[in-house]
Amino acid sequence: MDHPDQQEKSYHHGDLRRAILDAAERRLTENGFDAVTIRACARDAGVSPAAPIHHFGSLKGLLSALAARGFEQLVARLDADLATRTESGPSLLVGAYVAFAVSSPRMFDLMWREDVLDPDGGDLSCARRVALERLQAHVKPTQASGDERIRAIRAWSLAHGLATLLQHGRMQKALGAPGSALSTTQDFATLAYDDGFSSF
Amino acid sequence: MDHPDQQEKSYHHGDLRRAILDAAERRLTENGFDAVTIRACARDAGVSPAAPIHHFGSLKGLLSALAARGFEQLVARLDADLATRTESGPSLLVGAYVAFAVSSPRMFDLMWREDVLDPDGGDLSCARRVALERLQAHVKPTQASGDERIRAIRAWSLAHGLATLLQHGRMQKALGAPGSALSTTQDFATLAYDDGFSSF
DNA sequence: TCCACTATCTAAACATTGTTTAATTTACGC
DNA sequence: GCGTAAATTAAACAATGTTTAGATAGTGGA
Numbered sequence: 001m002d003h004p005d006q007q008e009k010s011y012h013h014g015d016l017r018r019a020i021l022d023a024a025e026r027r028l029t030e031n032g033f034d035a036v037t038i039r040a041c042a043r044d045a046g047v048s049p050a051a052p053i054h055h056f057g058s059l060k061g062l063l064s065a066l067a068a069r070g071f072e073q074l075v076a077r078l079d080a081d082l083a084t085r086t087e088s089g090p091s092l093l094v095g096a097y098v099a100f101a102v103s104s105p106r107m108f109d110l111m112w113r114e115d116v117l118d119p120d121g122g123d124l125s126c127a128r129r130v131a132l133e134r135l136q137a138h139v140k141p142t143q144a145s146g147d148e149r150i151r152a153i154r155a156w157s158l159a160h161g162l163a164t165l166l167q168h169g170r171m172q173k174a175l176g177a178p179g180s181a182l183s184t185t186q187d188f189a190t191l192a193y194d195d196g197f198s199s200f
Numbered sequence: 201m202d203h204p205d206q207q208e209k210s211y212h213h214g215d216l217r218r219a220i221l222d223a224a225e226r227r228l229t230e231n232g233f234d235a236v237t238i239r240a241c242a243r244d245a246g247v248s249p250a251a252p253i254h255h256f257g258s259l260k261g262l263l264s265a266l267a268a269r270g271f272e273q274l275v276a277r278l279d280a281d282l283a284t285r286t287e288s289g290p291s292l293l294v295g296a297y298v299a300f301a302v303s304s305p306r307m308f309d310l311m312w313r314e315d316v317l318d319p320d321g322g323d324l325s326c327a328r329r330v331a332l333e334r335l336q337a338h339v340k341p342t343q344a345s346g347d348e349r350i351r352a353i354r355a356w357s358l359a360h361g362l363a364t365l366l367q368h369g370r371m372q373k374a375l376g377a378p379g380s381a382l383s384t385t386q387d388f389a390t391l392a393y394d395d396g397f398s399s400f
Numbered sequence: 401t402c403c404a405c406t407a408t409c410t411a412a413a414c415a416t417t418g419t420t421t422a423a424t425t426t427a428c429g430c
Numbered sequence: 431g432c433g434t435a436a437a438t439t440a441a442a443c444a445a446t447g448t449t450t451a452g453a454t455a456g457t458g459g460a
């Protein structure tokens with residue numbers, strides 16, 4: 001253990017900020033967005049409700065810090081997925097992007113719910129910028145003409161839209177039977193690799 | 201006026217369900233998602249908090265009915281936009297879809313926030329089905345081979361992703377200066393029409 | 401016409417939430 | 431060691447969603 005229960009004594013927790021973020025992340029992934037609440041996270045950490053507020057300012061602040069974690073995880077995922085391949089380009093990006101969204105649906109959701117996040121500033125703004133630059137970096141190398149921006153927009157839009165619609169389970173109807181050939185995550189990732197996508 | 205203040209008397213309001221939905225929609229578009237609460241809508245309609253609950257069951261029910269309105273508006277918008285053109289196909293669909301999302305950002309947002317909506321059933325489920333069938337209807341005619349599903353998925357994903365990212369204002373960074381040639385709604389709609397999209 | 405019946409709405413309460421305030425406890429620099 | 435700043439608590443506040451019991455009104459049948 002890196003930072004065990006310490007003694008779970010001592011008026012000062014020692015690493016309360018991380019402990020509360022951990023609780024928030026656990027609640028998000030296990031019980032959904034509604035379960036991540038200032039008071040609940042405080043209870044999980046064995047602390048009073050005012051303590052999280054002192055560290056994050058408000059619920060928006062806590063959620064923003066949590067979303068920042070999400071962007072960091074996305075970058076890690078992209079790097080890991082793309083490291084296993086020698087070639088590069090938007091189709092790989094789409095696959096990895098969608099894979100992250102499907103494997104961490106609630107986190108992915110939070111990351112784009114800007115109404116509950118603090119308007120830019122702090123960790124979130126930084127983490128998001130890093131992630132977006134990484135995304136663009138994976139798209140740009142394949143440009144052939146001057147309209148690389150258009151291709152980048154299309155690739156990102158396709159990835160984001162596919163991820164979102166998949167997550168909301170709105171694709172089955174368009175795809176037919178749930179057991180069809182295009183129902184697994186892997187298949188959807190493959191979808192982006194296959195024919196036609198090279199037109200980007 | 202169709203249903204004016206009536207007399208704003210009479211224990212029974214007469215059309216309270218619609219009045220509350222109107223208040224909710226006004227609050228959503230003018231003051232954002234957080235402003236649409238049971239109590240606030242009840243106040244707007246001059247009624248007690250329990251009255252909306254009687255009509256919608258819960259806040260989720262009210263939001264679901266509101267989202268249903270959104271899907272109806274989307275269908276109306278698609279029909280109106282596409283009626284002005286003789287040809288058909290996914291690129292037109294993308295333009296109209298994105299146009300709706302940009303012109304009604306908060307409504308569009310609500311329509312996809314399924315965590316705050318009632319799981320399928322009732323008006324929402326119906327309105328959503330109608331909208332999705334209409335979307336598919338606009339995509340299918342252009343199919344050439346057997347992979348029409350893939351093309352439909354791509355078109356819809358592109359439209360949805362583009363709409364979402366635009367709405368969150370995450371495109372400017374990818375596009376460069378805000379005043380650039382690709383910064384207006386019309387330009388984005390055009391983006392979908394232009395070259396490359398025919399590959400769908 | 402009158403009377404049950406049902407739908408509609410109110411009033412008051414409850415539990416829960418985010419947030420603030422004042423006070424208390426600890427750590428840390430000098 | 432001491433004083434200052436940070437971390438944390440306890441108690442309160444306002445606002446919310448929801449429930450309960452009851453009041454009111456429209457409606458359909460004898």
